Amino acid sequence: MPLRTCEADGCSDPAERGAGSCMICARHYCSEHKKKSYHKCPSEDDEDTDAYWAAYNSAKIRCLAALLDEINVNAMETIIGQVRGVRCRIPALDADLNQAAKIEFVSSQMGGQNCHVDAEFEEA
Secondary structure (H helix, E strand, O other), X not given: OOOOEOOOXXXXXXOOOOOOEEOOOOEEOOOOOXXXXXXXXOOOOOOOHHHHHHHHHHHHHHHHHHXXXXXXXXXXXXXXXXXXXXXXXXXXXXXXXXXXXXXXXXXXXXXXXXXXXXXXXXXX
């Protein structure tokens, strides 16, 4: 059984690893359906690279926003605080920040697929 199957309507072929994944539309395609004749998302290989990077950056923001929405910040702060034995807070995920500010702050601390945020601890 393949890791992923093609998401084109009516296709059950295996999706290609890497090259078959599209970050812009967050779908996976087989070798036939990843071709430009079917898949219309901008590509890094297109002449208009500005369109690709604009779409890529929008997709990256949507993906990061969805991931941030899944984080239980209170639980994370509690667990981190228990490990250290003092209360902590995570400024990048502060409830007073709007979503755009959180995304900008977290994006600045990303490297590849990893995301690191700082935890600040109360003085003991």
